[in-house]
Amino acid sequence: xxxxxxxxxxxxxxxxxxxxxxxxxxxxxxxxxxxxxxxxxxxxxxxxxxxxxxxxxxxxxxxxxxxxxxxxxxxxxxxxxxxxxxxxxxxxxxxxxxxxxxxxxxxxxxxxxxxxxxxxxxxxxxxxxxxxxxxxxxxxxxxxxxxxxxxxxxxxxxxxxxxxxxxxxxxxxxxxxxxxxxxxxxxxxxxxxxxxxxxxxxxxxxxxxxxxxxxxxxxxxxxxxxxxxxxxxxxxxxxxxxxxxxxxxxxxxxxxxxxxxxxxxxxxxxxxxxxxxxxxxxxxxxxxxxxxxxxxxxxxxxxxxxxxxxxx
Amino acid sequence: xxxxxxxxxxxxxxxxxxxxxxxxxxxxxxxxxxxxxxxxxxxxxxxxxxxxxxxxxxxxxxxxxxxxxxxxxxxxxxxxxxxxxxxxxxxxxxxxxxxxxxxxxxxxxxxxxxxxxxxxxxxxxxxxxxxxxxxxxxxxxxxxxxxxxxxxxxxxxxxxxxxxxxxxxxxxxxxxxxxxxxxxxxxxxxxxxxxxxxxxxxxxxxxxxxxxxxxxxxxxxxxxxxxxxxxxxxxxxxxxxxxxxxxxxxxxxxxxxxxxxxxxxxxxxxxxxxxxxxxxxxxxxxxxxxxxxxxxxxxxxxxxxxxx
Numbered sequence: 001x002x003x004x005x006x007x008x009x010x011x012x013x014x015x016x017x018x019x020x021x022x023x024x025x026x027x028x029x030x031x032x033x034x035x036x037x038x039x040x041x042x043x044x045x046x047x048x049x050x051x052x053x054x055x056x057x058x059x060x061x062x063x064x065x066x067x068x069x070x071x072x073x074x075x076x077x078x079x080x081x082x083x084x085x086x087x088x089x090x091x092x093x094x095x096x097x098x099x100x101x102x103x104x105x106x107x108x109x110x111x112x113x114x115x116x117x118x119x120x121x122x123x124x125x126x127x128x129x130x131x132x133x134x135x136x137x138x139x140x141x142x143x144x145x146x147x148x149x150x151x152x153x154x155x156x157x158x159x160x161x162x163x164x165x166x167x168x169x170x171x172x173x174x175x176x177x178x179x180x181x182x183x184x185x186x187x188x189x190x191x192x193x194x195x196x197x198x199x200x201x202x203x204x205x206x207x208x209x210x211x212x213x214x215x216x217x218x219x220x221x222x223x224x225x226x227x228x229x230x231x232x233x234x235x236x237x238x239x240x241x242x243x244x245x246x247x248x249x250x251x252x253x254x255x256x257x258x259x260x261x262x263x264x265x266x267x268x269x270x271x272x273x274x275x276x277x278x279x280x281x282x283x284x285x286x287x288x289x290x291x292x293x294x295x296x297x298x299x300x301x302x303x304x305x306x307x308x309x310x311x312x
Numbered sequence: 313x314x315x316x317x318x319x320x321x322x323x324x325x326x327x328x329x330x331x332x333x334x335x336x337x338x339x340x341x342x343x344x345x346x347x348x349x350x351x352x353x354x355x356x357x358x359x360x361x362x363x364x365x366x367x368x369x370x371x372x373x374x375x376x377x378x379x380x381x382x383x384x385x386x387x388x389x390x391x392x393x394x395x396x397x398x399x400x401x402x403x404x405x406x407x408x409x410x411x412x413x414x415x416x417x418x419x420x421x422x423x424x425x426x427x428x429x430x431x432x433x434x435x436x437x438x439x440x441x442x443x444x445x446x447x448x449x450x451x452x453x454x455x456x457x458x459x460x461x462x463x464x465x466x467x468x469x470x471x472x473x474x475x476x477x478x479x480x481x482x483x484x485x486x487x488x489x490x491x492x493x494x495x496x497x498x499x500x501x502x503x504x505x506x507x508x509x510x511x512x513x514x515x516x517x518x519x520x521x522x523x524x525x526x527x528x529x530x531x532x533x534x535x536x537x538x539x540x541x542x543x544x545x546x547x548x549x550x551x552x553x554x555x556x557x558x559x560x561x562x563x564x565x566x567x568x569x570x571x572x573x574x575x576x577x578x579x580x581x582x583x584x585x586x587x588x589x590x591x592x593x594x595x596x597x598x599x600x601x602x603x604x605x606x607x608x609x610x611x612x613x614x615x616x617x618x619x620x
Contacts, residue, residue, distance in 0.1 A: 015459050018452065018455065018456030018459060019456065019459055019460070021456065022456050022457065022465075026468045026469065026472075029472050030469065030472030142597065142600060142601065142604075143593075143597065145544070146544060146593055146599075146600050147593050147596075148551055148568075148571075148589060148592045148593060148596070149548075149552070150551075150552060150555045150568070150571060150589075151571060151585075151589030154571065154574075154585050154589065155585075155586075155589070157578070158578055158582055162579055244461070245462050246462050247461075248462070249462025249463035249464055252463055252467065253552050257575075267467065268467075271467060271470065271471040271558070272557065279467075279468055279471050282468075283464055283465065286464040287459055287460045287461075287464065290459060294459075
């Protein structure tokens with residue numbers, strides 16, 4: 001298994017390279033003339049002459065062929081030199097480091113919540129197909145994947161914060177501040193995972209070894225967990241990796257609604273200010289995070305499914 | 313009365329004294345459609361979507377007032393007889409904004425869906441059919457795009473251009489086609505290996521004709537199901553980007569953007585927040601129900617028994 005893990009970790013490198021390449025391309029498409037922006041940052045409102053712009057371009061290496069610019073940028077990223085934000089003139093890396101813990105806390109708790117909701121609900125739903133509980137959880141699942149996150153957030157704020165005064169509305173600071181945003185973010189993945197667990201378990205139940213287990217007289221509980229749930233779990237683990245994508249993306253919207261001081265809100269503000277260093281850093285970081293999340297999921301996957309170890 | 317079945321149709325099993333009902337074999341597509349129409353939820357989803365499309369197309373005939381007419385004396389009114397859904401902060405009739413908003417939200421999502429399906433089919437089909445270096449390059453590109461989370465690439469691209477509905481449509485299309493391309497490539501690869509394609513090639517049939525007669529007809533049903541399943545997600549993505557302010561700009565109505573405008577007045581006039589969100593919710597729910605029903609109809613069904 002160790003060899004598989006190492007191989008998988010090595011495979012991450014070309015993917016990270018792809019992430020950087022795409023971010024670079026996006027930057028080339030999106031950003032304006034970097035020389036003009038640099039001038040405006042340092043020289044104020046005077047209009048630059050063409051010669052001065054060219055001088056800046058030489059200094060910044062903008063006249064070099066694109067692949068050289070890309071390699072240079074790669075080197076800068078590796079040394080964590082991500083530049084300065086355009087509007088606050090702060091080092092990007094500092095602002096990023098300040099906000100990432102908040103985003104990680106939010107996305108982590110959202111994923112944990114989603115799993116904690118989906119697993120019991122999915123198992124219960126599969127164990128009694130056609131019952132009221134099953135029907136209710138199916139309704140929950142269908143609604144959960146259909147409801148817009150930004151609407152859910154606003155509804156929760158209105159009913160739980162404003163009307164019932166149970167939770168604070170925005171900002172951060174106490175664990176109570178985390179609850180509403182995490183619930184909002186968790187709803188979609190929770191619903192998707194519930195559906196998947198239920199469907200997979202029902203499928204596993206049609207197998208012969210399940211009937212054998214019942215024939216042997218094993219306790220229901222044990223059959224449910226050891227024989228049905230564990231095989232059903234395997235595609236679910238893969239889906240959890242995919243759901244991380246939705247959680248990271250959804251975090252942007254949720255952070256905006258709840259004024260949660262994470263990377264997402266920072267990025268949205270950056271978009272409106274056309275602050276390209278921020279946007280570049282955001283896309284890069286989210287891409288990296290997603291790749292690592294999937295890496296962990298893949299390693300977990302091997303640990304859960306013993307068959308892969310043997311084949312490798 | 314019953315017509316005698318001709319020799320070309322599937323022969324009916326002859327049973328002595330059996331009813332004279334003609335047995336006709338259906339093609340797989342027709343079989344699937346037949347199964348689809350037996351599912352109540354799917355039909356409900358289809359009806360809702362169909363209704364919304366009708367509303368969007370015939371908007372001017374449904375509402376008399378314009379969605380952008382401001383009447384500042386009637387700000388923030390709750391639903392009443394005069395304004396069925398109330399008014400917003402600039403005195404505009406919410407009902408007409410919802411009806412016209414359907415055009416932008418639903419229309420934008422459908423446009424994005426069409427574009428990204430075409431892109432996915434083109435690139436995935438090309439990669440799957442041609443193979444070799446072309447396939448490797450295209451698939452690496454696709455994988456790179458897929459390694460970004462859901463909205464992130466769309467956000468980055470939307471930053472490049474000024475906010476508009478087209479920006480959002482393009483951003484969503486560009487980030488989503490990767491999913492399709494991968495699946496379609498797999499399908500096309502499978503078809504490419506099929507005996508009838510081999511036979512056609514041996515006969516000297518040109519590639520273009522093979523694509524037209526063998527490949528495309530076989531990938532259309534699964535693509536339709538995939539598209540419908542994703543319609544809900546696309547609507548959510550378009551609405552989310554518009555909510556963030558990157559889509560169509562005021563005063564044009566769009567459901568996501570209306571939610572954004574409603575946020576400031578949420579506590580004074582909750583109906584402004586509840587109604588557009590509910591519309592998005594219903595639309596996405598209908599799309600998901602429809603997609604689920606279609607998928608169940610097209611996939612071979614599995615008999616599941618109640619065990620415990």
